[in-house]
Amino acid sequence: MEKTTTHIAILPSPGMGHLIPMAEFAKRLVHHHHISATIIVPTTGTPPKAQISVLESLPENIHHLFLPPVDVTGLPEGARPEILISHIMQTSLLSLGDALRSLKSKTNLVAFVFDMFGHVSTEVTKEFKLFNFLFFPMNAMALSFTFVLPKLDEETSCEYKDLPYPVRVPGSVSFHGRELMAPVQVRTDDVYKGYLSLSKKLTLLDGILVNSFEELEEETFRVLHGGVAGQTPVYPIGPLIQSDPSKGSDRDECLKWLDDQPSGSVLLVSFGSGGTLSLEQVHELAHGLELSSHRFLWIVRSPNTASNASFFTVSSQDDPLGFLPEGFLARTVNRGFILPSWGPQIKILSHESIGGFLTHCGWNSTLESVVHGVPMIAWPLYAEQHMNAKVMTEALDLALRLETDENGIHRKEGIEKAVKELMEGDEGKKITKRLKELKGAAMKALSNGGSSMESLAKFALQLKK
Numbered sequence: 001m002e003k004t005t006t007h008i009a010i011l012p013s014p015g016m017g018h019l020i021p022m023a024e025f026a027k028r029l030v031h032h033h034h035i036s037a038t039i040i041v042p043t044t045g046t047p048p049k050a051q052i053s054v055l056e057s058l059p060e061n062i063h064h065l066f067l068p069p070v071d072v073t074g075l076p077e078g079a080r081p082e083i084l085i086s087h088i089m090q091t092s093l094l095s096l097g098d099a100l101r102s103l104k105s106k107t108n109l110v111a112f113v114f115d116m117f118g119h120v121s122t123e124v125t126k127e128f129k130l131f132n133f134l135f136f137p138m139n140a141m142a143l144s145f146t147f148v149l150p151k152l153d154e155e156t157s158c159e160y161k162d163l164p165y166p167v168r169v170p171g172s173v174s175f176h177g178r179e180l181m182a183p184v185q186v187r188t189d190d191v192y193k194g195y196l197s198l199s200k201k202l203t204l205l206d207g208i209l210v211n212s213f214e215e216l217e218e219e220t221f222r223v224l225h226g227g228v229a230g231q232t233p234v235y236p237i238g239p240l241i242q243s244d245p246s247k248g249s250d251r252d253e254c255l256k257w258l259d260d261q262p263s264g265s266v267l268l269v270s271f272g273s274g275g276t277l278s279l280e281q282v283h284e285l286a287h288g289l290e291l292s293s294h295r296f297l298w299i300v301r302s303p304n305t306a307s308n309a310s311f312f313t314v315s316s317q318d319d320p321l322g323f324l325p326e327g328f329l330a331r332t333v334n335r336g337f338i339l340p341s342w343g344p345q346i347k348i349l350s351h352e353s354i355g356g357f358l359t360h361c362g363w364n365s366t367l368e369s370v371v372h373g374v375p376m377i378a379w380p381l382y383a384e385q386h387m388n389a390k391v392m393t394e395a396l397d398l399a400l401r402l403e404t405d406e407n408g409i410h411r412k413e414g415i416e417k418a419v420k421e422l423m424e425g426d427e428g429k430k431i432t433k434r435l436k437e438l439k440g441a442a443m444k445a446l447s448n449g450g451s452s453m454e455s456l457a458k459f460a461l462q463l464k465k
């Protein structure tokens with residue numbers, strides 16, 4: 001590592017959802033601005049293969065190091081991912097300090113970039129006198145909400161789900177309290193306190209990098225730049241999605257199957273890296289797909305009552321195919337393809353034959369759909385996905401909404417209707433047209449002279465000043 005090159009340290013929290021866009025950010029920075037980077041990875045044991053494969057595929061001036069494993073055995077069984085992640089980040093602070101000290105002695109380390117869970121480390125990094133930047137892997141709407149959270153906290157005392165009025169997010173839509181992101185749902189718990197403390201720090205940061213782009217969330221970025229973010233520079237640098245998803249695997253059978261389907265005819269059904277459904281819901285979905293008569297490619301997980309049950313494990317515990325309704329596979333054999341637990345999502349979305357995406361509205365999945373111009377049906381499960389679903393359906397025209405019954409279940413008739421509407425109806429045509437336009441806008445934002453490229457250049461300039 002050269003002592004003269006501007007160097008930054010990047011701290012993604014555990015899981016793939018933040019590592020991937022942060023690694024893509026590092027690649028663009030290194031490639032376009034002659035900056036080098038070290039990705040510092042917290043661990044709980046031997047790092048998962050998926051993580052190693054992303055890190056080892058990075059260019060040589062992006063280094064990585066693993067922090068010593070954190071013992072999580074003392075946490076209650078089934079603890080929510082946010083609790084687990086906060087614990088890992090907090091417990092890794094000492095070793096993070098050591099890692100930064102060593103980097104500082106070997107490189108021209110000027111900045112530290114962390115995500116929402118990594119903000120606890122700014123106490124430790126003070127001694128190194130670095131620029132502090134938040135990498136915000138969610139969208140501008142969620143950032144705008146985070147800016148107004150301290151005021152909401154001050155002005156109210158009940159749980160937000162019990163608020164009798166909607167919460168207004170500057171530059172975006174309003175939300176019922178129960179739709180707000182998971183970390184703010186229980187005000188007495190540590191995850192809320194952590195997120196609130198992040199929200200209070202935002203105006204003290206040297207800048208915020210957002211994985212979205214001006215053309216997608218024009219109005220929200222306008223209000224963020226125009227006062228909501230105070231003096232803190234906000235840099236829209238997206239859409240950052242994995243640029244070279246792993247090549248060749250047995251599962252690529254699904255791509256061969258797609259090759260044989262008509263253009264734009266297949267609906268992808270996928271619930272992100274960890275989303276799971278109840279058994280009843282799996283059956284309603286299967287029947288809904290069957291009734292729609294459309295082609296589909298479904299990444300199926302074994303049922304579970306916790307909607308994020310596979311967040312850390314990714315693969316399902318049992319064979320998911322065994323939970324499908326009797327005879328379903330035989331009845332849909334000519335127009336359905338089932339992938340158990342995991343599939344090459346980006347490669348699927350980029351395939352000619354895909355014409356729609358039933359998604360859990362994770363922000364990475366949403367951006368992947370935007371980049372490939374695929375219209376969506378919104379089926380939010382956890383995290384900030386209910387907020388995403390609302391903004392995607394009511395403000396950004398990216399997706400059709402899927403209603404639930406009074407028990408929160410999506411019934412087969414509603415699923416059938418939404419799939420038909422997306423794949424053949426007028427509303428579907430409108431959204432498809434919008435997605436095709438956004439696909440072009442996304443590509444432009446990341447090209448020379450494009451909005452996200454310019455934003456990244458401003459960020460690089462701030463580092464070198």
Ligand code: UDP
Nearest residue numbers: 017272273274299342343345362363364365
């Ligand atoms: N993903 C994938 N194959 C799958 C399921 C998910 O490659 O079978 C990838 C997907 O392409 C995306 C990420 O996992 O990059 C999921 O991120 P997102 O933010 O959408 O949701 P999360 O998993 O964080 O809920």
